[in-house]
Amino acid sequence: MSALLYIVAGIVAIYALRHYWFTLNRLFGEQRHPYIDITIADWPATTVFIAAHNEEKVITHILEALLEVDYPADKLTIMPVNDRSKDRTREIIDQFVARYPGRIKPFHRTEGKPGKAAALMDATKLVSTPIILVFDADYIPGQGLIKQLVAPFFDAEVGAVMGRVVPLNVGTNLLTRLLDLERSAGYQVDQQARMNLGLVPQYGGTVGGVRRSALEAVGGWRDDTLAEDTDVTYRLLLGGWKMVYQNRSECYEEVPETWAMRVRQIMRWAKGHNQAMARYTWALFCNRQVSVAERLDGLALLGIYVIAPILLAGWILAIIAFYIGDVSLSGIMIMLSLAAYSTMGNFAAFFEIAAATRLDGSRNRILLLPFAMFAFLVSLISVSRATFSQLNPFKSGTVVWDKTERFRTGPTAP
């Protein structure tokens, strides 16, 4: 049993070191933003997909924002991908189409496989632009965002680009405030560090885009996955393409306001990510076209959600081992090791949060960090549940569009 415990501790220690490495790089390392200065260029034709499923509360805001962006209008196609909405989404989109003739090309999807990936797959067949950007309907892009997201595609090696997501409904409750901290850490530290270090920034499926030729070269969108973004990230990586993260390309989003929604969201992410892990771990391990550093980081990223049940198992094993006295070390060494492991290992992600709030220039929101422990526990259990449910051979593998409820009622931005 103690051997098993040490294996768990070893795996967690690897992830903890990775978190520290990223955090220290972000705080003290050289920061890479090579494409952010591109303000003038012969901009390529671009399509912006707005993934929409029952989005009557938010679709107006993103359409208004996209109509105001600083991008040549003749090179920008705005395509709301309205996947069988049952509310007023279609009506609102059609009103915009009538009001702005030639600017918006709607795709009202009424049949076919459900899910965002399937909808994107069908929508991609309708456009011919070399660049495709994707936004979820609750996002509010700023004026300069489209150029910022397109700029990296001037680099012939770039297959996908990802911008930074910033929660808009931060002050609603404890959950939204904790998600704000979590998003900060994920983007401000984790993604940017991977960009700095030439590793694998992840295309996140929204506030980002793909090069159409690269996407087609790796087989297009897959409609049999719950996380088409992670799936595309890894197929592009295996195909020799680079992902770029643009930390200064920021966009507001709406985060879940209820714990039930949050649990559903993170379970969906975990399942999708684990699907990608099962599909691409071996292929990535063996791929000689990908650098060793990218392979190691890519493998670590693939396993990120599996760490939750491993960590949970580690805690249970530690308790059992303690009570049955099954430990091969003793005395002060084991106490120190366990203390170091518990403080530095399990909670390394919190250091990312602290660093991120500092980099963001936030002042008092870091005071909420102790509460992050509760969100961490909820995520740990939810992700573990999702992972274990995937091991059930009798469970149906049907992909559905797991809708995130919208709460927006007031103004669109501060």
Add this chain to the structure above:
Amino acid sequence: MSAFIVLLLLALVLFTLPLLPAVRELVRKTDATPLSVTRDHNQDIRHFARAFYQDMLTGMGRLTLIRAPAQTTQHGRLADGSRFQVVGFRSLPLMTPREKARATSDSQILSTATLTLTPGVSYSKAIYSEGNIRGGPSARYFALLGREDIQLGRNSVITDWAQARSNLVIGQHSKIHGRVAAGGSIDIGNGSHFKRAQAPHLRLGQPLATGPTTQFPPRQSLTLAGAINSAGGRLLFDGDLRIPPGAEVVTDLVVRGNLYIGANARIVGAVKAHGRVTLETQAVVDGSVVSPDLIIFGDFCSARGPLISETKIYLAKGTVIGSMKFPTTITAPTIVAEPGVTTHGTLWARIDGEVLDIAAP
């Protein structure tokens, strides 16, 4: 039993103690607004000039300028207490004896017509002219906005920004610490340093008297072999790649080593190398040139752009980047140009841009 309860309470206190600041912040919400995302920011180089012009209109009214008597200079104070003067037609900015002694001007200067500024003076406030601005040598400017041309003498220094509606000429050995823009063209003299410059037409250093003298035979179409991946419209090469002189290659190229593009060769597509990119004489890239390493353009090379380096870009004489129809961006921490380089669009040197002080042939 009581000891157990005390222990339990103590544990509870120790557990909740770190949560107290968190609970306080949760209740008070002192830092619960969304992080700032500037939604209308589009990185326009003219942002500061526009803001200044708007402030000027609201602060004192452009009507003041139009009504300013010819041949006189009026002065006063703005709401914030700072001094300003309105310089009339054929008049000069006023300087107090103290300012003259220190060779500084601390007034915001607004002019109704062509404005001539005294050489060697340090102007610490923004200067605006409805007509041209002519600055003498060795002057230092905080900000300049000209409705027509701006012409600055040698050894000038711009500490913040300058914008001309038409043309901007910056004399030799000048230093531009901020951003400069023009609606027509910008000339930056030999030996000058710059950070960011934007215009439809930028001439770096003394223009060349003659074009390329070497004549090359017509280019030969070339199909490259040895790519490790050719999917998605680009060829991916491991290690270094040399494009032979006079070859024409129609594809995007990604090279994981150094890329050498031979004299008069042409790439119809974009190029990216993990190592150095070197273009020899009169080579052409009909697309972007990207490298985390050094990018070197030989004599009379051209590229459609953008040019992106994470270290340095060197542009030899006669290089042309972008075109009037397709302006583009050149960005690197360091940009070095020989005299006789033409670019169109934006030049952005994060650390330092330099026009070498060598005589153009």
